Amino acid sequence: MKKQITTIIGIILIIVIALFALINFESVDVNFGFASVRVPLVLLILISVLVGALIIFLLSSILNVKKNRQYRGLEQQSEQRQAELTHQIQELQASLKELEIRLKNASGKQELGVKDQQISSLEAEIDQLSEKLSQK
Structure with missing residues (x-):
């Protein structure tokens, strides 16, 4: 929509x-400082418009080049940041796996400890029952 309005x-x-140039068709003297030329006003207006358009085009081109450089710089920074974040994610995943292994080992040791306690208590009960049997 913006391009349509601009067009x-x-x-x-x-x-x-063009209408302004056609209305002003008479010839005028143009003084360049070192030379003077008689030129139709229409031609002078059109040349002035073309020079103005060329200047605007050059200035906008320079601004576009600067913006493209900034864009590339920001894009590189973004890629570096993404690489850093990817590396951090990989480190965190490795840490998570290590913690999961530790947790499994710790819970396995806890289970072994609980089973050892159960075995000890069962052995104690067996000893008590054996004593009772031997007493009878």
């Missing part, structure tokens, strides 16, 4: 400039 405004400006 319409550009066409309107071209028509206004």
Whole structure:
């Protein structure tokens, strides 16, 4: 939509400039400081418009080049940051796996400890029952 509006405004400006040039068709003297030339006003207006358009084009091109450089710099920074974050994620995943292994080992040891306690208590009960049997 923005490009359409810009195009319409550009066409309107071209028509206004052409009408202005056609209305002012007489010749005028143009002094360049070292030479003086008699030129039709229409030609002078059109040349002035073309020089102005060329200047605007050059300035906008320079701004676009600067913006492209900034964009590339920001893109490189973004890629570096993504690489850093990917590395951090990999480190965190490795730490998570290590912690999971430790947790499994710890829970396995706890289970062994509980089973050892159960065995000890069963052995104690067996000893008590054996004593009772031997007493009878």
